[in-house]
Amino acid sequence: MIQLSKIIASFLIKLLFILLLVSSTAVSGQKRSTSVNISSSGKTTVSIKNGFGNNFSLEYKGEITLSDDDTDVISISDNGYMEIKKSAFGSRRRIFIEPDNSGRLIKKYYVGGSQKSFDAEGKKWLSEILLEVVRSTTLGAEKRVDRFYKEGGSYKVLKEVGNISSEHVKSRYLKLLLEKDLKEKDLISVLNTIGDDIDSDHHSASILKSHTKKFLAYEGATSAYIRATGEIDSDHHKAEVLKRSIKDGEISDTQLKALFQITKAIDSDHHKASVLKEVLDRRSLSSENMKLLVSTAKDINSDHHKASVLKQALNKNDMPQSVYNTLLSSIGDMDSDHHIASVFSELLRNKIDGASLTYLLDLVGDTMDSDYHQANVLSQVASKQDIANNVLTNYLSALREIDSDAHQASTFKELSRKDFKAAQLIKILEATNNISSDHHKAESLLSFASKVRNANSDVKAAYTAACKDISSSSHYGRALRAIQ
Incomplete structure (x- = not known):
């Protein structure tokens, strides 16, 4: 048994x-939930629910002064009061404190619905609950931060932040600390705390944006600032912090590389583009960082947003030639002929070297399906760029990718406005064989007639040979007579 x-x-x-x-x-x-309400009369109500009936609320009005050890309330301003209520597993306790006419505090303690002796039981409970109150609310935050800072500098304040569970309260303490005259090592410690201990993207971003210039005044702190920004999950908040840092700080080229790495991690095309455009608006870029920016833009999926970034980059006066190929490679992932053509058009406003122009011509046929857009880009090349012999070969190859005879003919007409050597003219005349329509083939040849008349016999022979491919006797005769 x-x-x-x-x-x-x-x-x-x-x-x-x-x-x-x-x-x-x-x-x-x-899940812990906190609600805060501040009425127009100056009354503040804080309600905190920790689950399973373990809840407490705080209501106060006026200026509340706590003891240095956070165990007692030592003064409340006139017409003010403070009430703390807590319920846990069926037990309900409450303390109410207010000043009398002489300023002396009257403290009342209740268990359930019955008033108990404050000195015997209430004083002990107040000393226990006050620490929970100040670590769950911003009550006394300014004086507490001042006290901790005086006792042990930023280390002591940050140690207390580690004891606080509320993201809102942590944020308040860190912002108060940042109002002090902090050294670089202290700023780095604050930034590490933001990155490691603040889970709320909203609060992390709020702290980082509120003291941007202070953080970015030092090389080491700027690097820590960028790392802390990288811990933010929200694309919106991350982008807002990065844009503020670009606006307010002098970021070095080295730090800018880290900024681009963070920007790459932004999933939203809109927000990623907005950061890159802010960089382009606010600062000049080294060749290396311009390449990094264009490379980052390559990760943008939206043709609209990618094109807007690339076109703005092309508008920079200091865009180096070495970046053009990097920029062109980023266009290969775009689907919209309209947006591809718009980037090409912006690029062709600048004078680009032969290698980049050859690359562009290769992309015209590879990336674009629209005859209209292909012809439009090739016409712009003909009107704005120098076409060397090696470039002409790629140009004519791109022209052959156009299916529409009308668009091919319009491109030949634009090309005829340029001056070419005899060997180049022969290549161009031979390329008209790709046009099926007698009318458009004749129109293309006629656009070069004035140049052929003054050219050597080889060029005239090439022109005559091209005319023989015209089936219509009227178009054939019209084209041939033009050089006689």
């Missing part, structure tokens, strides 16, 4: 342990 009792007792103890473990896990899994 005794042995059976021991077995039952052992089972009950184990069962109680399991229930306590499950209860503890459930409580810890409960």
Whole structure:
């Protein structure tokens, strides 16, 4: 019988342990919620729910002064008051404190609905609950931060921040600390705390944006600032912090590389583009960083947003020639002929070297399906760029990708406005064979007639040979007579 009792007792103890473990896990899994309301009369109400009935609320009005050890309320301004309520597992307790006419504090303590002796029980409970109150709310935050800072500098303040669970309250303490005259090492510590201990993107971004110039005044702090920004998950908040840093700080070229790395991690095309455009608006870029910017733009999926960044980059007066190929490679992933053509058009406003122009001509046929857009780009090349012999070969190859005879003919007409050597003219005349329509083939040849008349016999022979491919006798005769 005794042995059976021991077995039952052992089972009950184990069962109680399991229930306590499950209860503890459930409580810890409960989401903490905090609501704060400040009325027009100056009354502040804070309600905090920790789950399973473990809740407390604070209501106060006026200026509340706590003791240096945060265990007592030592003064409340005239017409002010403070009330703390807490319920946990069915137990309800409350303290109400207000000043009398002479400023002396009247403190009342209640358990359930009954008033108890404050000196006997309430004083102890107030000393226990006040620490929870100040770590869950911003009550006394300014004086607490001043006190901790005086005692042990930013280290002591940050240590207290580590004891605070509320993101809002942590944010308030860090902002108050940042109002101090901090050294670079202190700023780095604050930034590390933001990156490691603040889970809320909203609060992290708010702190980083509120003291941008202070953070970016030092090389090491700027690097820590960029790292902390990289910990933000929200594309919106991350982009806003990066744009503020670009606006307010003098970021070095080295730090800018890190900024581009963070920008790459932004998923939103809109926000990624907005950061890159802010960089282009606010600062001149080295060749290396311009390449990094264009490379970052390559990760933008939206043709609209990618094109807007690339066109703005092309508008920079200091855009180096070495970046053009990097920029052109980023166009290969675009689908919209309209947006591809718009970037090409912007690029062709600048004078580009032969290698980049050859690359562009290769892309015209590879990336664009629209005859209209292909012809439009090739016409712009003909009107704005020098076409060397090697470039002409690629140009004519791109022209052959156009299916529409009308668009091919319009491109030949634009090309005829340029001056070419005899060998180049022969290549161009031979390329008209790709046009099926007698009318458009004749029109293309006629556009070169004045140049052919003054050219050598080889060029005239090439022109005559091209005319023979015209089936219509009227178009053939018209084209041939033009050089006689």
